[in-house]
Structure formats: structure tokens, C-alpha cells
Amino acid sequence: MIRRVQLAGVLGAASCGLITPAFAQDxxxxxxxxxxEEERRGLSWSEGRAALAxxxxxxxxxxxxSARVVTLRNSVRHGGADxxxxxxxxxxxxxxxxxxxxDATGHAFAGARGRMDYVEAGVSASYAYGPLYATVGVIGAPSQRAIGGSNVYAYANANAGIPGTPLTMLAEVGHSSGSVRDPSRAQRLRPGGSYTNWRLGLEHRRDRLTIGVDYxxxxxxxxxxxxxxxxxxxxGDRIVGRVQVSF
Incomplete structure (x- = not known):
């Protein structure tokens, strides 16, 4: 696990080294x-059950x-990880x-049976036009035993505030593909093979509180x-709700 997290840091530092960062206040x-539920790329990471992050x-x-910790409720997808x-x-x-x-990210799974940790890196481009903010990008995970091969996720998303309201609309579509070395483990990130996912959502943002619902x-x-x-x-298709507080 430590080795993979270190690799994520090295990948991120290498990409950052190409850019001279501006000196600014921390x-x-x-x-x-x-x-x-904890949902990523249309798949539940918490077996359809409530999660905390x-x-x-x-x-x-x-x-x-950044560091993000999410409860997975003994996820079957990730070897029983907590x-x-x-x-x-x-x-x-x-x-x-x-x-x-x-950016580069290392995913470390606590309480999992076997080696489930893996790393991935991505690049994206975003453009704002009035209330609309749109992004296209790709995230790639090199071939690793934990995910049974490689994985590539290409996506496009957009969000726009609804004028005169505290509501924001969100939409996303993505496609997951990659190589297969271990057909069983490859289904962690691509159950049944390559697939497309989509999302339509609505958020209410007020000060530090965000309430959202997604199809x-x-x-x-x-x-x-x-x-x-x-x-x-x-x-499959479902509705996911979330409440977020920022400090």
C-alpha cells in the first residue's frame, strides 16, 4: 500500500514539476x-448502502x-474493504x-482481503461561459494486478447555476475501457467489460452547505x-442523495 501511495506522489510531483507554481498564500x-451510497463512475463502492466521507x-x-477517506461497508467490489x-x-x-x-491519485483500501490498492493519473480541460462550466478529461490507471489490467476513463461533464435560484444543474457522461490480464479482477472497475455511465443532478448550495440528488x-x-x-x-440506474458541509 505504501509503495503505491508513494508512486502516486511521484507521478503528481513529476507533472507539477513541468509548471512553475505561482507564489501564493497557503x-x-x-x-x-x-x-x-459511495458512487464512482456509475458503480457503487459501498454496495448500495449509506456512506460517510x-x-x-x-x-x-x-x-x-488532498486526502479523502470514505467508508465502504465491507465492499465486495474491493475485497471486503471497510x-x-x-x-x-x-x-x-x-x-x-x-x-x-x-493530477495523480493513489487508492488505498483498509481492511481488504488481498492487495486491492492501485494508482491512476489524469488530465482535463475546463472552460467557463457565463453560468456554464464544462470539463472534458481522461483518467488512466496503468496495468496493475489489483485491477486485473489497465483502466481508462474518458468523460465530459458540465454544471450551470439556474439564474435567480440557489440551484445548480449537473450532467456527466463517461466511458470505461482498458486491457485485461486477470478477467476476475478487471471487473472491479469494469463489470461485464467496457461500459458507459451517465449522471443528471441538481444541487442546492447555501453558504457552506450543499445538498444534492443525482440520477x-x-x-x-x-x-x-x-x-x-x-x-x-x-x-444499474438509481437515485443517490448527498449532504455536504465545508469548513
Whole structure:
């Protein structure tokens, strides 16, 4: 686990080294969240059950680092893990009107049976136009035993505030693909093989409080032959709610 987290830090530091960070005052934030389930890329990481999360983020100039801890409720997808710790480092900079971001993340699973930890890195481009903020990006995980091969997630998302209201609309579509070395473990991140996911959401933001609800769906088949890591019953269309407080 330590080796993979160190690798994530090295990848992030390497990408950050290409950019000379601006000297700015240190900043930080803490976020606490409760949600009806921990969902990522249309898949439940907490077996469709409620989860708790805590984030801490610090930044200096363009360089930032974060740690997120989420309860997983003995997740079948992640070898019975009780929680996941996501450690990330990244940077962003402006290229004209477009904001480019690169980052690397190590995922460490507490209480899992066997080696479940893995690392990935991503790059994205964002553009704001009036109340609309849109992003396209790709996140790649090199071939690793824990995920049965490699994984590539390409996505596009957008959010826009509704004029005259405290509401924000959100939408996202993504596609997961990659190579397969171990068909059983590859279904952790791609149950049934490559698939597309989507999200439509609505958020109410007021001061430090955010309340959100999302409709989430995937094209993952519940009838296809699956491994013990797939958890296909928690990969279909559903509604997810969340409440977040930031400090």
C-alpha cells in the first residue's frame, strides 16, 4: 500500500514539476459528507448502502494535495474493504480561456482481503461561459494486478447555476475501457467489460452547505457472467442523495 501511495506522489510531483507554481498564500479546506451510497463512475463502492466521507485539501500556488477517506461497508467490489483512502496531488494552469489540470491519485483500501490498492493519473480541460462550466478529461490507471489490467476513463461533464435560484444543474457522461490480464479482477472497475455511465443532478448550495440528488445510470448488464468483484446488482440506474458541509 505504501509503495503505491508513494508512486502516486511521484507521478503528481513529476507533472507539477513541468509548471512553475505561482507564489501564493497557503490555503486549505475540510469537507464532511454523508450520502446514500459511495458512487464512482456509475458503480457503487459501498454496495448500495449509506456512506460517510471526509476530505482535507491544502494548496500553495498552483500545487494542491488532498486526502479523502470514505467508508465502504465491507465492499465486495474491493475485497471486503471497510474504507478507502484517496491521496491526490495535482496542479492546474490557464491556457487562454481554458484551464488545464493534471493530477495523480493513489487508492488505498483498509481492511481488504488481498492487495486491492492501485494508482491512476489524469488530465482535463475546463472552460467557463457565463453560468456554464464544462470539463472534458481522461483518467488512466496503468496495468496493475489489483485491477486485473489497465483502466481508462474518458468523460465530459458540465454544471450551470439556474439564474435567480440557489440551484445548480449537473450532467456527466463517461466511458470505461482498458486491457485485461486477470478477467476476475478487471471487473472491479469494469463489470461485464467496457461500459458507459451517465449522471443528471441538481444541487442546492447555501453558504457552506450543499445538498444534492443525482440520477445515475450505466449500461452494465445484470445478466452477464460476472466475477465476485463485479457487484453488478449495484451498477444499474438509481437515485443517490448527498449532504455536504465545508469548513
Amino acid at each position: 490555503a486549505g479546506s475540510v469537507t464532511l459528507e454523508v450520502m446514500s 471526509g476530505d482535507i485539501r491544502v494548496s500553495r500556488g498552483r500545487l494542491d494535495a 474504507a478507502v483512502v484517496d491521496l491526490s496531488v495535482g496542479t492546474d494552469w490557464d491556457l487562454g480561456a481554458v484551464r488545464i489540470r493534471t 445515475i445510470g450505466t449500461e452494465v448488464s445484470r445478466t452477464a457472467t460476472a466475477s465476485r468483484f463485479a457487484d453488478q446488482r449495484n451498477a
